[in-house]
Amino acid sequence: MRLTRYTDYCLRVLMYLGVKGDELATIKEIAERYDISKNHLMKVAYELNRLGYIETIRGKNGGMHLRLAPEQINLGRLVRDTESDLAIVECFATNGHCSITPSCVLKDVLGEALDAFFSVLSQYTLHDLLGPKHDLGLLLGVQQREVRQPHQLR
Amino acid sequence: MRLTRYTDYCLRVLMYLGVKGDELATIKEIAERYDISKNHLMKVAYELNRLGYIETIRGKNGGMHLRLAPEQINLGRLVRDTESDLAIVECFATNGHCSITPSCVLKDVLGEALDAFFSVLSQYTLHDLLGPKHDLGLLLGVQQREVRQPHQLR
Numbered sequence: 001m002r003l004t005r006y007t008d009y010c011l012r013v014l015m016y017l018g019v020k021g022d023e024l025a026t027i028k029e030i031a032e033r034y035d036i037s038k039n040h041l042m043k044v045a046y047e048l049n050r051l052g053y054i055e056t057i058r059g060k061n062g063g064m065h066l067r068l069a070p071e072q073i074n075l076g077r078l079v080r081d082t083e084s085d086l087a088i089v090e091c092f093a094t095n096g097h098c099s100i101t102p103s104c105v106l107k108d109v110l111g112e113a114l115d116a117f118f119s120v121l122s123q124y125t126l127h128d129l130l131g132p133k134h135d136l137g138l139l140l141g142v143q144q145r146e147v148r149q150p151h152q153l154r
Numbered sequence: 155m156r157l158t159r160y161t162d163y164c165l166r167v168l169m170y171l172g173v174k175g176d177e178l179a180t181i182k183e184i185a186e187r188y189d190i191s192k193n194h195l196m197k198v199a200y201e202l203n204r205l206g207y208i209e210t211i212r213g214k215n216g217g218m219h220l221r222l223a224p225e226q227i228n229l230g231r232l233v234r235d236t237e238s239d240l241a242i243v244e245c246f247a248t249n250g251h252c253s254i255t256p257s258c259v260l261k262d263v264l265g266e267a268l269d270a271f272f273s274v275l276s277q278y279t280l281h282d283l284l285g286p287k288h289d290l291g292l293l294l295g296v297q298q299r300e301v302r303q304p305h306q307l308r
Binding site for chain 1: 162243270
């Protein structure tokens with residue numbers, strides 16, 4: 001059982017932008033700091049922009065930053081947004097054809113377990129992930145000002 | 155996010171055997187009733203036997219049945235046994251190389267969510283999935299005796 005690499009990268013990009021604060025970040029820079037593919041990140045940035053989590057600014061000095069304050073980015077909502085396939089087993093999918101679906105209790109049990117998973121995630125925001133911001137900044141090679149206010153909603 | 159097809163099939167096989175009770179079931183029969191591949195089921199039966207959930211009897215009139223009573227087959231334990239990959243994101247894997255792992259709170263949050271998922275599953279046993287046993291028997295084409303005692307531990 002695992003989240004898609006796409007969701008994993010979405011979370012990492014948002015954490016990077018959260019550490020970076022108001023400054024714009026580029027795909028090239030994020031790809032280097034996490035040692036992951038630029039091509040994957042381009043898709044991630046496109047989707048995060050489309051979903052309203054980040055703002056992308058084009059041009060030579062362009063880049064991206066968070067569109068929302070970290071406190072406003074709920075992890076349960078985010079993972080539901082980015083995990084395209086929440087059909088944990090076949091019968092959850094619209095094209096499932098398991099023969100016992102009409103009387104199957106397993107579907108209810110797995111649905112309850114999935115709700116519990118998201119219920120935990122929903123208790124956290126991106127802000128909670130930025131607790132050790134100074135350490136994250138060091139690991140990601142992001143220089144930070146001494147005092148940084150949370151990014152405000154634009 | 156989804157469970158592997160292998161886990162899905164393990165659950166289905168155990169449900170089938172639970173409905174069938176003391177009578178032996180063959181791979182061919184289970185494959186037909188669920189309309190799934192015999193080859194996949196052979197691997198599933200091999201592993202369920204290895205893990206101690208079922209007993210396989212060889213020979214012309216051979217087949218398989220549950221080795222444990224349905225009440226003794228805990229779904230949390232079962233899914234942990236059958237999901238080989240519980241590395242929900244890269245940093246959970248032993249070969250993960252995410253650069254922020256040393257200071258990452260996300261790992262803790264996802265670990266807590268995964269625990270909540272399994273905590274729900276652990277509240278149920280195979281017996282709970284067999285509640286609508288009569289209906290499942292009809293859907294699976296399994297004839298049942300009027301009175302059936304839970305299978306006992308051998």
